[in-house]
Structure formats: C-alpha cells, structure tokens
Amino acid sequence: MAKVLTIHGGVPLKGKVTVRGAKNLVPKAMVAALLGDSPSVLRNVPEIKDVAVVTSLLKIHGVTVSKDEVTGDLTMDPSGTKTATSNEIDTHAGDSRIPILFCGPLLHSLGEALIPNLGGCKIGDRPIDFHLDVLRHFGAEIDKAGPLGTSIRAPHGLTGAKISLPYPSVGATEQVLLTAVRAKGTTEVENAAIEPEILDLISLLQKMGAIITVGRDRVIRIIGVEKLNGYNHKALPDRNESASWASAALVTKGDIFVEGAAQRDLTAFLHTYRQIGGEFEVTDDGIRFFHPGGDLKPLILETDVHPGFMTDWQQPLVVALTQATGVSIIHETVYENRFGFTNALVEMGAKVQLHSECLGAIPCRFGQRNFQHSAVITGPTPLTGADVDIPDLRGGFSHLIAALAAEGTSHVTGIELINRGYEKFMDKLTDLGARVEMNEIA
Numbered sequence: 001m002a003k004v005l006t007i008h009g010g011v012p013l014k015g016k017v018t019v020r021g022a023k024n025l026v027p028k029a030m031v032a033a034l035l036g037d038s039p040s041v042l043r044n045v046p047e048i049k050d051v052a053v054v055t056s057l058l059k060i061h062g063v064t065v066s067k068d069e070v071t072g073d074l075t076m077d078p079s080g081t082k083t084a085t086s087n088e089i090d091t092h093a094g095d096s097r098i099p100i101l102f103c104g105p106l107l108h109s110l111g112e113a114l115i116p117n118l119g120g121c122k123i124g125d126r127p128i129d130f131h132l133d134v135l136r137h138f139g140a141e142i143d144k145a146g147p148l149g150t151s152i153r154a155p156h157g158l159t160g161a162k163i164s165l166p167y168p169s170v171g172a173t174e175q176v177l178l179t180a181v182r183a184k185g186t187t188e189v190e191n192a193a194i195e196p197e198i199l200d201l202i203s204l205l206q207k208m209g210a211i212i213t214v215g216r217d218r219v220i221r222i223i224g225v226e227k228l229n230g231y232n233h234k235a236l237p238d239r240n241e242s243a244s245w246a247s248a249a250l251v252t253k254g255d256i257f258v259e260g261a262a263q264r265d266l267t268a269f270l271h272t273y274r275q276i277g278g279e280f281e282v283t284d285d286g287i288r289f290f291h292p293g294g295d296l297k298p299l300i301l302e303t304d305v306h307p308g309f310m311t312d313w314q315q316p317l318v319v320a321l322t323q324a325t326g327v328s329i330i331h332e333t334v335y336e337n338r339f340g341f342t343n344a345l346v347e348m349g350a351k352v353q354l355h356s357e358c359l360g361a362i363p364c365r366f367g368q369r370n371f372q373h374s375a376v377i378t379g380p381t382p383l384t385g386a387d388v389d390i391p392d393l394r395g396g397f398s399h400l401i402a403a404l405a406a407e408g409t410s411h412v413t414g415i416e417l418i419n420r421g422y423e424k425f426m427d428k429l430t431d432l433g434a435r436v437e438m439n440e441i442a
C-alpha cells in the first residue's frame with residue numbers, strides 16, 4: 001500500500017521542533033565503531049532511515065548494536081566482526097551512500113569488504129571514483145566494481161599515503177579518515193572537505209586514540225595507530241534539518257523555534273536568511289526563525305563546500321525565493337542535477353528558469369556541459385496546491401513546504417523518502433499546526 005499525504009495549505013507553521021544528531025554524521029560515526037577494540041556509545045541518535053540501514057549493516061557484519069529504550073543511545077560492540085554474505089549485503093543495495101565507508105574499517109578487521117550498490121538522493125551521477133582511488137592509494141585491490149556492488153581486498157594490509165583529492169568530496173575525505181587512522185604510517189590528504197560533520201568525525205576518532213591534525217588550506221594529516229578503543233560521543237546537531245525548518249518558517253510566514261539548532265554550523269545560512277528578509281534569534285538551546293512581515297528580497301547565491309552555502313540548504317530556500325520580490329539566481333556548484341525539483345514548483349505557480357551556463361562569479365565543473373545547474377527565480381508568485389511525487393530528500397521537503405504555503409489542497413506521494421533525513425516528520429508538522437492527513441492508497 002502506497003502512502004499519500006494530503007496537505008491543506010495556507011497555514012503559517014508556528015511552534016517548536018527539536019533536531020537531534022546529524023544525518024550526515026551519525027551513520028558514519030556508527031561505521032567508525034568498527035575500528036575500535038571495545039564498544040562505542042553514540043548519543044543524540046535520530047530515528048531516521050539511514051540509521052536503521054547502518055544498524056542492519058553492522059549487525060550482518062557481526063557487530064552487536066543495542067539501543068537504550070529511554071535515551072535512544074546506541075552501544076556498538078565490534079568484537080564479533082565477521083564477513084557478511086553477498087545475499088545479506090544485497091538486501092541493502094540502493095538504500096544509502098554510507099556502505100562505501102565500511103571499506104577501510106572492514107579491510108582493517110577482515111582484509112576484505114563487499115559493498116552493495118549505493119543509494120542516496122538522485123541529484124547527479126554521484127560516482128565513487130575518488131573513493132576507489134583513495135583505497136588504491138592505501139594498497140587495496142578493487143576486485144570488482146560492477147552491477148552487483150564492489151568487492152575489495154587488502155591482502156598486504158593498508159599503508160598510509162599522500163593523497164590529493166580532485167574535489168573536496170565529503171565522502172572521499174571520510175574514506176581517507178576511516179582508512180588512515182589504522183593504516184601503517186602517515187597519511188596526508190590535500191583538498192580535503194572540512195564540513196562540520198567531518199570535524200565531528202575527527203573529534204570522535206581522536207577520542208578513540210587516532211592521531212589527526214587539520215592543517216592550513218584543507219590539508220589533513222593522520223598518523224596510523226595499531227589499535228583504537230571505543231568512543232563515547234554526542235553527535236552534533238543536524239544543521240541541514242535546522243535550515244529546512246528555517247525555510248519552512250519563511251515560506252509559510254510562520255515562526256518556528258528549532259531546538260538544538262547550532263549557530264556555529266549555520267553561519268552562511270543565517271547570513272543568507274537575513275539577506276532575504278528572514279529574522280532569527282539565537283539562544284543557548286536553539287534558534288527561533290520567523291517571517292517578520294513585509295516583502296522578502298531576492299538574492300544571488302552559489303552553493304559551495306564548507307564554509308560556503310551548503311548545497312542541501314538550497315532546495316527549501318528556493319521555495320522562499322519564489323515569494324521574494326524580484327529576480328534571484330542560484331548557481332549550484334556541488335551537484336550537476338539538483339534543480340529537477342523545480343518542475344513541481346513551476347506547476348504550483350512558481351517562475352523558475354533553468355540554465356546550463358554558470359550564472360555565478362566562479363565557473364564551476366559543470367559549465368559548458370549541458371547540466372542545468374543555474375536557476376533564475378522570479379517572484380513573488382502565488383502558489384496553488386498540486387499533486388506531487390517526491391523526487392529526493394531536500395527536493396521533497398521543498399515540495400512539502402510549497403504545498404503548506406499554497407492555496408488549496410495538495411496530494412504528495414513518495415513521502416517515505418523524507419524519513420531518510422527528517423525524524424518524526426509527521427509529528428513535527430502536526431505540532432506546528434499544519435493541516436495534513438496521511439492515507440493509504442492501493
């Protein structure tokens with residue numbers, strides 16, 4: 001039975017939501033537990049699909065994962081780590097992007113790793129060439145990278161390496177970290193990503209006994225150690241979920257206190273929010289986001305790696321820009337195909353034109369290659385309810401907040417995708433006063 005969410009729009013979202021540990025850190029912290037020779041404890045764990053997927057992957061590799069019924073904290077004991085069968089691995093094909101990060105830890109423990117084909121949002125090709133090159137630098141052999149997944153071995157162990165990433169990829173940087181901490185000798189990675197979730201992963205690895213320094217100009221150095229212990233760590237809050245609810249407040253002319261939102265990790269977002277005309281108040285417990293009344297202002301924006309404007313913030317913000325007075329331009333420089341979600345916004349009444357040129361100050365990797373990676377948004381345009389099928393996590397959130405702001409009723413399918421990154425999504429919407437009903441259809 002498929003689910004369809006009916007949304008009656010036009011209600012400002014008001015109230016409080018709580019964000020917990022980041023989707024882009026928690027599953028990776030769980031993978032890091034494989035590196036220890038004693039159990040690890042992870043706190044502030046959200047109930048989202050990627051956590052369920054990694055819990056299952058750890059279990060089929062012999063890791064005991066137990067959850068505290070009251071706090072939700074996870075205790076992961078890797079003492080029984082074993083090779084999983086290809087059938088077990090195959091059950092997770094297409095689920096998430098995290099399995100590729102099992103390579104380093106499994107190669108250290110078992111000398112081999114079998115990785116299912118990856119899932120994640122369909123916002124570009126999302127190749128894994130950087131990951132496989134990184135692993136080869138450490139001495140791993142890629143037996144097979146084909147339709148049934150990737151099989152990797154390290155018959156001679158893994159040795160530290162000097163690596164320069166072609167682009168500051170988040171996943172490839174994490175691949176380096178999770179492999180280098182127990183490799184023989186020293187690793188140096190240039191052009192590394194330094195997103196807050198990566199720095200939190202480094203903190204956690206440091207607790208385990210890893211030797212890591214983050215130097216100038218995105219260079220990270222790691223001295224491998226033979227053994228690591230388990231960690232006890234509280235995951236950093238989800239800055240992407242925080243930014244999503246902030247955009248929801250602006251789009252619906254509402255007022256949302258996001259408990260747990262951390263200003264430190266949202267500097268670029270808060271700057272942009274204020275430029276558009278959104279208001280916020282930072283407290284020790286979170287951030288209140290609200291529409292202060294009056295017109296929203298258009299802007300010109302490029303997504304970028306940290307400390308730039310995060311690509312995952314772009315999609316919900318585009319909905320707010322449909323309500324700004326004037327022309328806004330967004331140049332998406334991280335993914336080549338992240339504007340597909342705007343088709344549904346156009347059906348709802350928005351004016352969005354896509355272009356393959358780089359409409360930004362810096363020409364990016366996608367210029368002259370026929371990727372529609374720049375968007376011109378003209379507002380304000382009233383939005384009306386529509387029937388929408390959610391394409392991906394952030395595009396889906398954008399559709400939902402557009403429907404919440406629109407006049408009339410919308411029907412949304414594919415809502416399950418939202419569970420990848422938004423904990424207790426329906427409860428939060430209801431608590432904020434949204435008029436929504438979930439029904440099942442044959």
Ligand SMILES: CC(=O)N[C@H]1[C@@H](OP(=O)(O)OP(=O)(O)OC[C@H]2O[C@@H](n3ccc(=O)[nH]c3=O)[C@H](O)[C@@H]2O)O[C@H](CO)[C@@H](O)[C@@H]1O
Nearest residue numbers: 024097126127128129130131169170171172311312334335
């Ligand atoms: C689970 C997780 O943490 N997901 C985040 C992570 O994704 P993820 O780690 O997959 O993103 P990357 O930073 O690796 O990707 C950035 C760019 O590099 C390219 N690339 C990446 C790897 C590779 O081997 N070859 C290659 O060409 C990608 O196609 C993309 O164009 O960082 C992205 C950028 O901040 C975020 O949008 C995602 O929410």
Ligand SMILES: C=C(OP(=O)(O)O)C(=O)O
Nearest residue numbers: 097120121312393394421
């Ligand atoms: C692109 C995203 O996630 P993933 O890398 O897990 O697909 C996202 O969170 O917006």
